[in-house]
Amino acid sequence: MNFGFTEEQEMLRDQVRRFMHEDCAMTTVREIVSAKPAFSPPLWKKMAELGWLGLIIPEEFGGVGLRWIDLTVVLEETARGLSPLPLVSNTLAAAALLRCGDAAQRQAWLPGLADGSCVATLALYDEPNWIDADAVTLAAGDGGLCGSKPYVPDAGSADLFVVAFRAGAEHNELKLALLERDTKGLSVTDQPIIDRTKPMGTLVLDNVSLDPDRVLTLAEADLTYLTDCGAVAVTAEMVGAADAALEITTSYAKERVQFGNLIGKYQGVKHRLADMYVDIESFRSLLYYAAWTVDDAPEELSRAVSLAKGYASDAFARIGIDAVQLHGAIGFTAEYDIQLYLKRSKWARPMFGDTDYHYDRVAELGGL
Structure with missing residues (x-):
């Protein structure tokens, strides 16, 4: 291969x-x-x-x-x-329509x-840190959809919301609703979030009517697939952002003088930069395999993406912290870009499952 x-x-x-x-x-x-x-x-x-x-x-x-x-x-x-x-939001919405x-x-x-004439986003779960079919709790009643969807990515700029909900007499059927921004009873409120480059919002639904032509059937296997695709996309972004954080920090270590020497000469700095590099290359390789499985080996996707996202979630968080610390006090200032990468690592860590979720899943898929 x-x-x-x-x-x-x-x-x-x-x-x-x-x-x-x-x-x-x-x-x-x-x-x-x-x-x-x-x-x-x-x-x-x-x-x-x-x-x-x-x-x-x-x-x-x-x-x-x-x-x-x-x-x-x-x-x-x-x-x-x-x-x-x-x-990412637009792509995942497209993946939902294709699937x-x-x-x-x-x-x-x-x-x-x-x-680009329509910006779309995907809203799956109703609990921010719970990845499971039971975490889709929004349900359709006699008057339509009534409730809210928190932590919807890019809700402020979206024209179309692909929203997971429950239907049926006992609310045991999973569905997706295609809701346009100007739908009666639909409103969006911004949510405070650590990473301003990844805006999120709450979708508020007040008896929103459902058009049968805009309702899609969502099997549990489809929900798993879309979650896995989301994890692949976020991990790809983690690779790029982590690599940039390493590049910025390495350049700084080659310029910053302390005690009469460039700080990059000190082993304590070298070792941390080397650890960052090893971690990035490790979850980069896992990511590439996971991305390949989406189209070429879908039966291997769940395990592959959990290995990649599980590793990346903790590793990128460490990289963000180390990058800021190696910059010293200036790394914490808003004027310096490196703190933005730390914030991105904090945002990415729980998205579509954190390390604990994915490693538990790898163990479960392995029969443990």
């Missing part, structure tokens, strides 16, 4: 890296996140023109028709610069997700 990237994939990586350097540099990122919502229509349009929004969407629906391993290339590089744009939607629903919604 050859995990070397093709020439086309490396060209894609270079394209994304140029975009982040020229169009979405850190000064631009800071400007975007200071606004409400934290969104840039011109940059989103450019992403669409470059084909990234429809990367995994088949060509028949206006997408590029590539694979998840190609998507990881894009997500690594956008996360390297802490892009605040809702690329659970019928032909008419795919044709109605996927072209808009691919060309």
